Amino acid sequence: MNPPSPSALVPRPSACPGLLRIVPARDGGLCRVKLPGGRLTAVQARAIAAASQRWASGVLELTNRANLQLRGVRPDGANALVAELQAAGLGPADPAADDVRNVLLSPAAGRDPQQRRDVRPLAAELLALLEGDRRLHGLSPKFALHLDGGEALARLDHAHDVWLSAHAEGYLLGLAGTPLDAPLGLIPTGRERATVAALLHRFIDLASAEQSRMRQLLAQLPVAELLAGLDLLPAPATPRSPAATARRLGSHPQRQAGLCWVGAQPALGRLPAMTLAAVAELAEHHGNGELHLTPWQGLLLPDVPVGTAPDLLAALGALDLVTDPAAPLARLIACTGSQGCAKGQADTKGDALRLAERLPAGVEVHLSGCPRSCALAGQAPHTLLAVAPGRYDLFVRDATQPGPGRRRATQLSLDEAAAWLARSPSDA
Template identity: 35%
Template sequence: MLAAMPPTPPVAGPRPGAPDRDRGDACPGALRLHRADDGALARVRIPGGLLTTAQALALAEAAEQLGDGRLELTSRGNVQLRGLADDAGAGLGARLRAAGLLPSETHERVRNVIASPLSGLDGLGHADVRAWTRELDARLCASAPAAGLAGLFLFVLDDGRGDVAALDADVTLIATPDGGALLRLGRAATARRIAPGQAPAAAVAAAGEFLAAVAAAGVKAWFVREAAGLLDPGAEPLPRRAGGAPEVGPFAGGLVAGTRFGSLGAAQWRALAAASAASAGELRITPWRSVVLPGALPGAAGELAAAGLRLTPGTPWELATACTGAPGCAKSLADVRADAARALDGAGAPGLPVHWSGCERRCGHPGGEWVDVLASGPATYRVTAHRISGKTTTQDLTTEQMAPAAAGARRTK
């Protein structure tokens, strides 16, 4: 389906100056909450972004009754609840178990699985990877070693179209025309050939190989890219990575609803659930912080647009993201979402992915080529275009200067 990707130089293995992993993995989960300035935060893993209508409604009720009433979509297709009380973990866990969203307390933070969001809906791809998603999730939860994976370790299931394969996950499966798959480890330039029916099992086995290899080498690593050279990547050529988020709006198999920075009020979330209930009874959260509604009825687009969802393609909001920023995060130097919204509502056009960050951590930023808009003070920003050919960084800009600089960086070739 996709042209062969030319070989690239191998990624260097562990070296001096690699990330310090002695501090432990503090990634939040559904049971282990993270303390923020606006209250505790819970991250609920949604493998493949797949939700039933009932599960979506359970999340809305949890946000309203335990948190601040909002739900956040993450770059791994998961859902975050904010403004929780410090002791809300037990009550949230009970709700999630009842909804089928917490199949394992020991493995809940390692269920990070992204899948091609339009798989099985538009006639593209070589497989409907929803079956892979469910099998991989079950195998992860049943694997004792898998509980030792970091909370950001990522599995990606690409149906062959090349959309999510571009996300540079730790373990990537790419469906092939014969019913099998290619398995890519980290950022390797080649892959392993996987026989039909073996893809999810091979993904879990690869994660186990990674854990065993770093333990044997005495390396402290959370991600496969930090342990390159310790694993055999295979010799199969990779398909060229096309990348690309699905365009918002209706399509032949349903519709895609966009959000503003992945933040949804409970009323908006309920509107999405109602639209799903009237059609296929399913929602799919994408890593681009949008929601796919399979088989959505023709009138759903107007109702969702009236609720504040984005249904018009081709606006500057496409592929635009931002961290929480102030006042929710104490580390943020600015209210980046407010500043970003003003910039995006002005003149401009979509282009490269762009991400606003309130501090050097750059939480939630995209991979690949992207534009980095980093707060350097309460009203100043630096704009950096990260491209394959190199990067170009501006000096400190005022908030007003930042908007045209970011727009220009998105379209600069």
């Protein structure tokens, strides 16, 4: 029997790609595979690589939500591609639940020496809630839950709709825009699933059709009204230990004695299918056969014996993956840009590669093809926003300003942008 048409499986209109909804882009169809907790087995990675080569362009992307997307899907290959990915166990239990599988956690959860709690069991519970409760399937494909176990390797600058942060007596709760040091309440241990379910149902009850994200509802509704009746205790003051995001690259000891994780990232989050297949082999040879995608468009190989980490780092380097956080390509992020996206005003990825050759030490830059800022939800220290091919406005992070920050220069060529950054690398 032929697999059903991808577009027929999820009737809810959305412009977001999914595994079952391949959306057109300038370079062909775009298929996004949502990975539970960012986890992928070596067998699944090989299946994605093979399907990408057979039915798409062989170009893969790692996303800032630790998902993976296949670019350039051919119209005549869409059904077969979806069938192969589903056969590899990459689809949702219920086709209607594909979009809502957004539970984000540290790629080092369960292994990070600094963690307060292993959030993986709760992540699995919440994922099952999202997949199993059909009313929740109406949430936006971008609506996300973030679980913070207190890990050093954690992305804390990304405003998700709901966040839970581990505490000795349960989980602290926050919503989009709630600062980490001012949570709204404490969910007692054992009440997490029921409280999150009640919160999500209240969101659906109260949000209008235009309020698909938490921040949109809270712009119109007092937070106390949303939380009324939920099983929350007063939030105790609990400072969060700082994050150490440089640990996304290179080798770092795990809490399990004698083991480490090894992190790497492809240039600008994009890699050939053959490279993913090669990384899968390395994960089986050196680690536990798993790849953990990171929210920095990279991946970790966990459970690597400390003694073999140098060999693995060398092998990843030979695949052109970046493993040094000081490398220019570790300090640049770029969206798809005009090569693959109709909204792109410039070839951001190509320009970022050119900028890497002259990026001043220590400077971090985000190149965005338009104001949607797909590659980075938070603010980068510097943002180059494309206004025309090869031309960018330059913004500097400013917490008092929305979006990319304060505009400091306009219509810069790449040479002019590099010169500006060299002159004022920490200008804020």
